Amino acid sequence: MExxxxxxxxxxxxKTIENFVMPFVNFLEAHNDTRVNTHKKGAENLHKKISxxxxxxxxxxxxxxxxxxxxxxxxxTESYYRIVLRENQNGYKITPSSDQILDAxxxxxxxxxxxxxxxxxxxxxxxxxxxxxxxxIYGINYYSDSSRYEVxxxxxxxxxxxxxxxxxxxxxxxxxxxxxxAEIKTFTTLFGKNTTTDPEICALLKKIYEVxxxxxxxxxxxxxxxxxxxxxxxxxxxxxxxxxxKEEFQTRVETxxxxxxxxxxx
Amino acid sequence: xxxLGIFVDRQTLSSSVQLISLIKFRDEAENMGHQAYFIFxxxxxxxxxxxxxFIRSRTDSMNISYVAARIAELNGVxxxxxxxxxxxxxxxxxxxxxxxxxxxPMPKTIFIKKGEVTLENLEEIFKMFNxxxxxxxxxxxxxxxxxxxYTKEEFIKVSRRFIKLSDWVVVQEYIDSKFDWRIGVLDxxxxxxCKYIIPNETFKIQASVNGHLVYCDVVxxxxxxxxxxxxxxxxxxxxxxxNGLYGVDIKENNGSLxxxxxxxxxxxxxxxxxxxxxxxEKIIGCIMNRGKNTQNINLSTK
Numbered sequence: 431m432e433x434x435x436x437x438x439x440x441x442x443x444x445k446t447i448e449n450f451v452m453p454f455v456n457f458l459e460a461h462n463d464t465r466v467n468t469h470k471k472g473a474e475n476l477h478k479k480i481s482x483x484x485x486x487x488x489x490x491x492x493x494x495x496x497x498x499x500x501x502x503x504x505x506x507t508e509s510y511y512r513i514v515l516r517e518n519q520n521g522y523k524i525t526p527s528s529d530q531i532l533d534a535x536x537x538x539x540x541x542x543x544x545x546x547x548x549x550x551x552x553x554x555x556x557x558x559x560x561x562x563x564x565x566x567i568y569g570i571n572y573y574s575d576s577s578r579y580e581v582x583x584x585x586x587x588x589x590x591x592x593x594x595x596x597x598x599x600x601x602x603x604x605x606x607x608x609x610x611x612a613e614i615k616t617f618t619t620l621f622g623k624n625t626t627t628d629p630e631i632c633a634l635l636k637k638i639y640e641v642x643x644x645x646x647x648x649x650x651x652x653x654x655x656x657x658x659x660x661x662x663x664x665x666x667x668x669x670x671x672x673x674x675x676k677e678e679f680q681t682r683v684e685t686x687x688x689x690x691x692x693x694x695x696x
Numbered sequence: 697x698x699x700l701g702i703f704v705d706r707q708t709l710s711s712s713v714q715l716i717s718l719i720k721f722r723d724e725a726e727n728m729g730h731q732a733y734f735i736f737x738x739x740x741x742x743x744x745x746x747x748x749x750f751i752r753s754r755t756d757s758m759n760i761s762y763v764a765a766r767i768a769e770l771n772g773v774x775x776x777x778x779x780x781x782x783x784x785x786x787x788x789x790x791x792x793x794x795x796x797x798x799x800x801p802m803p804k805t806i807f808i809k810k811g812e813v814t815l816e817n818l819e820e821i822f823k824m825f826n827x828x829x830x831x832x833x834x835x836x837x838x839x840x841x842x843x844x845x846y847t848k849e850e851f852i853k854v855s856r857r858f859i860k861l862s863d864w865v866v867v868q869e870y871i872d873s874k875f876d877w878r879i880g881v882l883d884x885x886x887x888x889x890c891k892y893i894i895p896n897e898t899f900k901i902q903a904s905v906n907g908h909l910v911y912c913d914v915v916x917x918x919x920x921x922x923x924x925x926x927x928x929x930x931x932x933x934x935x936x937x938x939n940g941l942y943g944v945d946i947k948e949n950n951g952s953l954x955x956x957x958x959x960x961x962x963x964x965x966x967x968x969x970x971x972x973x974x975x976x977e978k979i980i981g982c983i984m985n986r987g988k989n990t991q992n993i994n995l996s997t998k
Binding site: 505506507510511514515518528532533536538539542543546555556557558570571572573574601602 | 760770783796797809835
C-alpha cells in the first residue's frame, strides 16, 4: 500500500483533478478532503468545454453541496462511481447521493417514496406471474433499466411483456395499473425544471426533484385526462433532448461556470 | 414481542441446507415469543406492518432484496441487512472505499476504469503489483467474477469481460493463504468465527474446476481459540461499513493481516454456527430490540 505521506502531498485541488486522468483511480484520492477552499480556482483552470451529457461528468459546487451532473447515473456506471468516490471524501453533501439514485431508479422504491411524499402514483404491485391489464411493467433485477418498460394491454400482450421483463420468469416485476384512456408522457428535467409551461406538470416535476434530488433525469408520467401520476425516473439519452432543452441546460451550466460553481471533466 | 418477517425468494428456498437454516431461525423467533413470517417478493407491501425484518435472499442493489430492505427502512421497520450495508457491501468498489477511508489493512487495491485497459497503462500497473493479481467485477458474490491473472494478456481478457458489467473494476494484490478467517460481526460485536479452508484446486472459497463445483470446508472456531487481533480487525472492518450483520474475510500472510472483504448477508448455513449456538437468538434480539428502541424514541418525542 502507498503511504499516507503521498496523500498529504496531494492537497491542491488541481492535483486532485489531475489524478482523475491518470490511467487508474488511485485509491489515495479517496482520502483527499482538502478541496473546500480551492475549488473555484480549480474550476477556472480546468474547464475545457461545456458539455453536460454523454461521457462528460460535470461537478458543480454550491455552498456545501457538490452536484455531480450527468445524464446517466445508473448503478456501476462512471457517474455512479464518481458519486461513490465523492461520498467517501469529506466536506460536501453529494447530490445526487448513491442512495438517492437507487431510490429513484429502482421502481418499487421510487413509487413507495413518492407515495410517502404525497406524489401521486398509479395502483402498483410486485408479481412474478400475473398483472392486471392494462398495466405498465418494469423489471426488478440486476439488468433492469427504469427507462425501459412494457405495456400489457390484454392477457396476450401481458404474457409476452412479463416474459421479457422477467427474463423468462427468473425475476419478479413491478406493474403499474393504467387508467382507461391513459397516456404515457415523458419529460426531461434539470434541477426539477422543464421547458413546459403547464403549471401542474411544473409543480409535479419540482416536487419530484425535491423528494429524489436527481438533478438530470427523464421523468415518465401517466396521464388519465385529469391528473398526472409518477411512473418512473430514469437516465436521459442525449438524443432524447429537444433543442430548447439542450439550450436551457447549456445556459444553466454556463451560468454555473461564470459563478465559479462548475468544474468540468472532459 | 412482535412480528418478525424473514424475506426469502425462490432461490433461497431451493437449497435444502438454507431451508433448514430458515426453519431453525423461525423456530428460534417463536421460542423467543415472536410471531415469525416468511415474506416473499410479491408480499413486499406487508413489510410496513412488521416489527422487524431479516433479509435471507441474495443481496444486490438492483434486486428485490434491496427493495425489501429499503421499503422496511422507509417505513421505520428495523432490518438486517439494512439498505446501506447492502449498497456498500454488494459493490466491492464502494466496500473497499469504506475500508480505505477507515485505514483498515487490506491488500493493495486500485480501480481501473472503462477505457483504461491499454498496454501502456498495464505497464504501470504491472510495475505496481507483482503478478499474479486479482481482478474483481464489483458485484461479485460467492467468488463469482473473481479471477487471478498472471500476464497482461490475461489481464486484458478478464478486465474487458468484467468491464461489460461495470465501468470500474477492482485490481488487487494477491495474498496467498491456505484459509480465510471468517469473522461474523453483529452490531459491532463478535457473533461467530470460523475458518474457510480453501480447496486445493483453487484460490477461492468456491469455484468451478473442470466443470465441477468445489467448495471450501467450514471449520467453526470457538472464541477462545481465535487470536484477539483477528477478532479486533474483523470488528473494525465491520464498523467501517455500519452496525449490521457482516461476515469479514481476513487473510494472514507473513505475519500481516489483510481484510479481503466485508460481506453483508453472510452465509449461516454451512456450519459457521457450530461453536456459537446462540447466533440466531442474537440476530433476532438485535432486530427486535432496535424496533423497541425506535418505538421508545418515537414515544419520548411525541
